[in-house]
Amino acid sequence: MKLIKATAYTFTFTLILLLISCADTLIGDDGKLDEDIYLNYKTKTTLELPFDGEWYIVAGGKTLEQNHHFAPHRHQRYALDIVQVINGKGFSGDGTKNEDYYCFGKRLNAPGDGKIVAVVNNVEDNVPGVLNTKQVWGNYIIIDHLNGEFSCMVHFKKGTIIVKEGDTVIRGQMVGQVGNSGNSYGPHLHYHLQTTSYLWNAVGLPMQFSNYYADTVFKERGEPVTGQRIKKE
Numbered sequence: 001m002k003l004i005k006a007t008a009y010t011f012t013f014t015l016i017l018l019l020i021s022c023a024d025t026l027i028g029d030d031g032k033l034d035e036d037i038y039l040n041y042k043t044k045t046t047l048e049l050p051f052d053g054e055w056y057i058v059a060g061g062k063t064l065e066q067n068h069h070f071a072p073h074r075h076q077r078y079a080l081d082i083v084q085v086i087n088g089k090g091f092s093g094d095g096t097k098n099e100d101y102y103c104f105g106k107r108l109n110a111p112g113d114g115k116i117v118a119v120v121n122n123v124e125d126n127v128p129g130v131l132n133t134k135q136v137w138g139n140y141i142i143i144d145h146l147n148g149e150f151s152c153m154v155h156f157k158k159g160t161i162i163v164k165e166g167d168t169v170i171r172g173q174m175v176g177q178v179g180n181s182g183n184s185y186g187p188h189l190h191y192h193l194q195t196t197s198y199l200w201n202a203v204g205l206p207m208q209f210s211n212y213y214a215d216t217v218f219k220e221r222g223e224p225v226t227g228q229r230i231k232k233e
């Protein structure tokens with residue numbers, strides 16, 4: 001909830017999130033976050049925002065205050081949660097159906113060139129507010145960028161992923177649609193970059209995107225953070 005209050009928008013729905021148990025944490029014996037040698041990592045893959053139109057960053061950034069992903073799970077430490085917002089709201093109607101949410105079913109694209117190395121496409125979408133804690137990632141894909149970086153796109157709408165393992169994808173190519181599957185309170189895209197093709201046992205990497213607008217300011221290269229409205233060039 002703190003997260004929601006921190007945003008510039010008045011969100012009337014509670015989104016999110018992946019609160020996943022994982023042995024690989026960055027919390028030291030003293031209970032504080034360890035230093036991360038990847039904090040200032042420069043992304044090798046040329047990444048673009050994986051959608052069209054204007055979107056809103058619900059969670060992103062490199063501090064725990066900004067980004068609930070930042071601790072304790074190392075693989076998704078720099079992850080983004082992204083929705084669409086119109087007039088300060090993420091949905092029309094009462095928000096009790098996935099179809100009420102502006103982002104639900106919207107096209108998602110590959111953020112960078114690579115090869116598809118994992119696909120799950122058969123997990124039911126949740127009723128908003130109800131979590132699937134057994135299949136926490138829901139429907140997802142992993143893209144191997146063939147340079148030690150792997151993109152993880154999570155919570156797709158059931159049955160909408162149109163790529164399969166082994167496929168080569170290019171930046172901007174459609175891969176599926178936004179959904180609400182897995183450990184997700186409401187329709188959104190969770191995206192992060194990591195060091196392996198396995199979702200649980202990787203190191204999360206900061207990701208810089210190319211050529212986008214953050215709150216109308218053009219970024220040739222940048223890292224979206226909580227509260228920004230972002231749009232591809």
Ligand SMILES: [Zn+2]
Pocket residue numbers: 017018069079080081190191
């Ligand atoms: Zn997330």
